[in-house]
Amino acid sequence: MASKPPSGDPVQDAPRVAAPRQSAAGLPAVAHSLRIAQQQMGVTRAARTLLKVNQKDGFDCPGCAWPEGDHRHTAEFCENGAKAVAEEATLRRVTPDFFAAHPVADLATRSGYWLGQQGRITQPMLLERGEAGGDGGDRYEPVSWERAFAIVAEELRALDSPDEALFYTSGRTSNEAAFLLQLFAREFGTNNLPDCSNMCHESSGSALSETLGVGKGSVSLEDLHQADLIIVAGQNPGTNHPRMLSALEKAKSAGARIISVNPLPEAGTERFKNPQTPQGMVRGASLNDLFLQIRIGGDQALFRLLNKLILDAARTDPTVVDEAFVAEHTHGFEEFAAAARAADWDETLAATGLDRDGIERALAMVLESKRTIVCWAMGLTQHKHSVATIREVVNFLLLRGNIGRPGAGVCPVRGHSNVQGDRTMGIFERPAPAFLDALDREFGITSPRHHGYDVVRAIRALRDGDAKVFFAMGGNFVAASPDTEVTEAAMRTARLTVHVSTKLNRSHAVTGARALILPTLGRTDKDIQAGGRQIVTVEDSMGMVHASRGNLAPASPHLLSEPAIVARLARAVLGPASLTPWEEFEKDYGSIRDRISRVVPGFEDFNARVAEPGGFQLPHAPRDERRFPTATGKANFTAAPVEYPELPPGRLLLQTLRSHDQYNTTIYGLDDRYRGIKGGRRVVLVNAEDARELDLADGSYTDLVSEWRDGVERRARGFRVVHYPTARGCAAAYYPETNVLVPLDSTADTSNTPASKSVVVRFERQ
Template identity: 55%
Template sequence: DWETIETQSGLRSSQIQEVADIYLQAKSVICCWAMGLTQHTHGVATIQFVVNLLLMRGNIGRPGAGACPVRGHSNVQGNRTVGINHHLPPAFGEKMEKLYDFKAPTTHGYDVVEAIKAMNDGRVRVFMALGGNLVPASPDTELTAAALEKTELAIHVATKLNRTHLVHGKQALILPCLGRTEIDQQVAGPQVVTVEDSMGDVHASEGRNAPAGEQLLSETAIVANIAAATLPPGKPDWRGFVADYATIRDHIEKVLPIFKDYNARIAEPGGFSLKNTARDREWITGTGKANFTVAAIPDLTLPPGRLRLMTIRSHDQYNTTIYGNDDRYRGIKGQRTVILLNVADIANREMAASDAVTITSFGPDGRERQVTGFTIVPYDIPEGCAAAYFPEANPLVAIDSVAAGSNTPVSKLIEIEISRG
């Protein structure tokens, strides 16, 4: 039903056919995606359909082909691989219990959205961040700030100051730390950390620059020293972890077999690749084969006069760090509080380029959220769609507007209206 497909996708059938022809003629295909897919209500299903597309022509498990989620930070994937997970896998917990003689928690922790809600409800008393800029980076900016202000203690381990450091509850600590580019000198000598990239490749990373200050500690030292000062004596040897990070990797290897010979392998040029079952065509499924996924087409019809807004980033920006107000990607100079609109949507509202507008969003909780003082910029964007910069437009994202199956904030499908002023 092309009419339904065109209405729901915002694309013409000819455009879809053109892309399909390119795909059919390609010998090998890699599909890449980032937050443009994940930050949707139906982001999980969308990515499952990307995998379906790859499987249809055997583009998984052979050279030059596959699925490639693009991540912005060097170790986002690596954190999850070594067990930083608010849903503790039972097998991981059992190995930790045997190794360190303690009882692992059986209840789940919080993701970012649930953590914000828990702080707002008074269920979290202490917030500790290893880097990050929670308030502007998160959805529902005002609610997130109010939630953080309800804590009894906020601790920030950081290499530089940011806006979140200005928002806290009864007490707050800022603990400066070494950056990854700085020399990390410990008892055993200069230390290396390891990084896993989006391709599942792990390599060593060693700082080369002199530390910014003599009293700076590494993140590892700060966390281990807090643990040593707080917990009763016993396992593990926190001070030993700080003295030589290779000891930490030895312990990771004991819990996670995929890191066998960890320290030896990172000493090799370029490091090593972690096992990837899909790449090796080992299907960990009930059938022992690759499985296709099905899902119903969602109804994305909007009430008259409303648009779908997505948050975007400029060229002069890295996450919440804004280096300048220009965006050479899109030809925008000297301003960030802008809303990019299709010329037809501008004309239909009897508005014009450079008009000042208020943007109102409509969340699942029934509340209306607003940002003011935004300027219209005509742009080549599908009719019915709009775009504004992150984090300036984050106040429009409702805390309860999340992707089904992942709980990722929906920053690419915000229902809005615009009005003059």
């Protein structure tokens, strides 16, 4: 029997702290997964649902984008995947009676955990708040789908320019829905298509597009299994991508070595207890061969010095550098080499906080490896100098020919399950002209050519009155975005905010003058349209495209699928003048895929290929052909100056991060089992020596105050200090609670990604 949602918010003012774990997964992960599944779904529904997760005839996990191999385990999911499925397939329901009992002012006081625990939204809901100071309503009320679409059409048609509308997309949106949304936005007349990529891997795409010509990773799952050396930098697989641990374990068993580069020791890479095998469950496997506990933001300096040392080694052993590859396939080597040779040991040690022995041990592993992969996530992408850092990683791989070689390459590990596919489908504020040309030819429209707003620019546009309608396809924009107070104030200036959602979140309580919640099918739900049962497709972190088929009856008869919502909205807004067959797209998603196959390269014969079990892999020119579609026609070495954050006295560098009981802004619980935190999220992890110097006793409470050049005070109140083995000069705390500390204008050069991993903070004790 599934349990009821909590009626009140749990008290979080006294979290309990124990020593951090030194192993991940195992029996505790299995037990916790089953307990959460039973609480949300009940035993029978849980079994029927979990056994379909990530199966070839099942549905794609709504969590992370880690790929599946050809051979699938019976239980092809991790602990956090089970939590994600349980929350979506829950038996709990949020009905109009719930909204009648909870005014928006009440919802605004609730934690993200409490909101998410209430269950699936069952009907479209409308809030008529009115302009500031007006006599509008104070709570959501049920509304028909026809009326909801009419309201959106009314507000969009009233805009002075299409560019006053914003169409945001979460990474869980299917390929079919994403393609329709960008088509509708461009037929409407705007490229304002901000998405969650802007806040996470935009730095990866910017750096890889410039250096390799393709803004995606170049490796497959099989490459990981064949690698000699895997460097995991700025990433925590144990919490954020737990199924990656199985791939690392398999690589280790084949002889690979693993270097972890991280300010925090992480249980998953220390020891992985694989719940799929009896031996793994009991003993586990140590994954790390070397742990480099780097200072936050020091990764560019580390890779620059490694490149210098590789060049130095080539003076006595010319085979150290793949000279044939460099000569035939790369551009800019001499300028890069001059910059690398100028790298300084003392500066690197200061920037990284590492010792010489650790770096030399890493170099020895690099030189012994013929096939090297570098994996990374937000620890590299969310700094001012993130793009330059990832370019340096590319330099490191190019030097030894580790692009376009089996078992080698770049591996940016994406988050949400289709965040990469959404970008492939055209969700991008700066689309390539070739994509727009193909779209226009296929649909007989004229897409705008000027660039639209990314996330940061969208918030500014709302704040400044340059945007008036905000439409979100999934996600929790308010909680995910930086500078929380600025973001919330900006959202409240909108004339209309619309959220296509499965469950409640903070964004539903921070609204424009009018607000709509449009409830949609989830990945676990059967999707039956006039043309029969439908499938959707997704693209994983390594460019594999495959089908997803829900197996549960929808949470309510009043739900529409995401493609149906976009199709009906487009017809309501564009009217009969639009020649796009929106009705056909809603009826049969195969007709959407037919159009995708004629617009998006790599998707030829889409319907036939995705019908194959396991799907198909998209082409990747650097990997497949050692062809680099860059401006120079070759892979580009770069030579950016080395940057790293510098701290004033008495300050620490804060990184925002996830607990083990959350996925992005979805909070599954109030514990972080691997870090020893229970019963609360307002904790700040501080090195014990730094804490003593700052007079921060373990268990004391403090406000975190960020410091930025604009002089604005940004404060996160009431955090329990936890002495923790993080790198010196560094601290860590969970988001979204600490997003309030991230200035809107503190972003990465080139990519404009919020610099959430390098926030200068001071501590004001309570």
